Amino acid sequence: xxxxxxxxxxxxxxxxxxxxxxxxxxxxxxxxxxxxxxxxxxxxxxxxxxxxxxxxxxxxxxxxxxxxxxxxxxxxxxxxxxxxxxxxxxxxxxxxxxxxxxxxxxxxxxxxxxxxxxxxxxxxxxxxxxxxxxxxxxxxxxxxxxxxxxxxxxxxxxxxxxxxxxxxxxxxxxxxxxxxxxxxxxxxxxxxxxxxxxxxxxxxxxxxxxxxxxxxxxxxxxxxxxxxxxxxxxxxxxxxxxxxxxxxxxxxxxxxxxxxxxxxxxxxxxxxxxxxxxxxxxxxxxxxxxxxxxxxxxxxxxxxxxxxxxxxxxxxxxxxxxxxxxxxxxxxxxxxxxxx
Numbered sequence: 001x002x003x004x005x006x007x008x009x010x011x012x013x014x015x016x017x018x019x020x021x022x023x024x025x026x027x028x029x030x031x032x033x034x035x036x037x038x039x040x041x042x043x044x045x046x047x048x049x050x051x052x053x054x055x056x057x058x059x060x061x062x063x064x065x066x067x068x069x070x071x072x073x074x075x076x077x078x079x080x081x082x083x084x085x086x087x088x089x090x091x092x093x094x095x096x097x098x099x100x101x102x103x104x105x106x107x108x109x110x111x112x113x114x115x116x117x118x119x120x121x122x123x124x125x126x127x128x129x130x131x132x133x134x135x136x137x138x139x140x141x142x143x144x145x146x147x148x149x150x151x152x153x154x155x156x157x158x159x160x161x162x163x164x165x166x167x168x169x170x171x172x173x174x175x176x177x178x179x180x181x182x183x184x185x186x187x188x189x190x191x192x193x194x195x196x197x198x199x200x201x202x203x204x205x206x207x208x209x210x211x212x213x214x215x216x217x218x219x220x221x222x223x224x225x226x227x228x229x230x231x232x233x234x235x236x237x238x239x240x241x242x243x244x245x246x247x248x249x250x251x252x253x254x255x256x257x258x259x260x261x262x263x264x265x266x267x268x269x270x271x272x273x274x275x276x277x278x279x280x281x282x283x284x285x286x287x288x289x290x291x292x293x294x295x296x297x298x299x300x301x302x303x304x305x306x307x308x309x310x311x312x313x314x315x316x317x318x319x320x321x322x323x324x325x326x327x328x329x330x331x332x333x334x335x336x337x338x339x340x
Contacts, residue, residue, distance in 0.1 A: 001029045002317060006071070009310025011038020013048050017101045018311055020055040020075060021289060022318040024105035029076040036071070043069040047093025047119065051101040054087045058102045082111035082170070089119030092160030094126035099166060104289045106168045107145045113168040121155040121162030122234050124251045127286065129164055130191075130236055131247045136286050138245060139179070143294055144171030154195055159230025176296030176337065183242025188219050191236045192262075194252075195228035201258045205235045205250075208262035213237075235262055288312060291337050292322050298336040300328065 002023075006015050013036055023030045036042050044052065049068055052075070056063045060078035087098050095117040106113045121129040127136070133149045140147055146169035155162020190209045192202035202222035209215050225232070233252025238245060250261045288308070291297050292315045304312075304325060316322050326334040 001031050003031045003033065004314060004317060006032050006035040007037035009313055010306045012036055013097065014307055014311055015314055016048055017051055017097060018289065018314040020051065020101050021104040022315060023075055024055060024059040024077050024080055025108065025293060026318050027077060028318060029074070032073040032075070034071060035073060043071045044073075045093060046091045047089050047097060050087055050089045050093070050119070051098045054085070054098055054102050057085060058105060080105045080109045082106060082109040082113040084114045086116040087118070089160065092120040092123065092155065092157045094123045095119035095121060095155070095162060095164065096129060096132055097126050099132070100286065103147070103166075103168070104293060107140070107147070107170050107174065107290065108293065109168075109170045112170065115166040115168070116163065117166070118161070118163045119155060120157055120160050121151065121164060122232060122251070123157045128234065128249055129162075131249065134238060135245045135247045139177075139287065140290050142177050143174040143290055145169060145174070154225050154228045154232065156195060156228060156230055156232025156234075159228070161229030174290060174294035176294045178297060179244060179299035181300065182244050182246070185239060185241050187240040188215055189221065189238040190215055190219055191221050191223060191238070193223040193225050194233045195225035196231040197233055199224050201233055201252065204258035205262040208259050209237070212263065233261070288315060288323070292319060294337065296337050296339040298334060300332050300334050302331060303333055304335075
């Protein structure tokens with residue numbers, strides 16, 4: 001049994017999610033100690049418990065310590081079982097991070113799966129649904145599987161209540177890919193969405209994007225979200241390039257003006273330069289799992305965050321030495337997977 005110290009690196013839920021995913025893929029049981037020790041409230045919160053239960057269901061696992069507040073967990077997986085699943089966080093906790101836990105094993109499962117996930121879909125501290133759909137899943141699909149996602153209802157923090165579905169057509173093996181640069185910019189889109197808030201907020205955010213980035217006309221779009229359980233505001237900047245699509249996100253907050261949300265969101269570089277690292281946003285943690293499972297491939301990115309390096313540490317606890325990181329200059333890194 002592999003033992004993982006949950007206080008390693010950034011000491012958050014990333015350690016738990018990566019451990020569960022790799023345990024399912026490799027079939028190796030894992031014991032987690034000091035779960036989320038680096039957080040203000042250690043132990044399993046509702047979002048993390050949902051991820052544990054989802055992993056257990058997908059892998060027919062035996063689990064000890066699956067309770068709210070638990071700081072220790074033992075997870076003994078069985079064979080991964082494709083099928084139709086529904087997982088609900090029950091709070092505004094991120095449903096996209098629950099998906100991060102179960103998607104890697106389902107990419108290599110012996111049959112297709114359909115997932116329905118409920119909870120937060122647009123949270124400030126987690127990748128929003130739009131990043132998964134437009135930036136992450138297209139990269140995964142280049143490796144062989146066919147994964148599609150459909151948003152049925154937005155779930156903003158703190159109300160939650162979002163819902164989306166994911167269809168997974170697995171591959172027998174993931175194919176290594178090379179993401180050396182973004183390539184030419186082929187399309188840009190700014191989307192300002194508001195739920196149960198004045199539409200003028202979206203208009204003001206788009207006015208900042210037009211003024212500061214020079215985006216105009218069809219590149220700017222406002223949306224009044226219907227059916228949301230609570231209020232919410234999010235600004236997306238999507239830069240579609242030849243080889244990768246970047247999605248930069250800014251969330252509205254109480255007491256923060258629309259102009260401030262738009263101004264602090266994107267760096268100007270993605271919209272003003274045609275070449276550069278194939279970094280996407282956010283960078284490495286989501287990419288690392290499928291790249292590692294492909295047993296090869298490279299990508300360039302911005303300097304790795306502690307979140308990213310922690311993710312790599314956990315992967316290598318299961319797979320052995322897996323990644324090399326090379327500094328390229330100009331704030332770029334080349335991440336390569338050692339072939340195995």
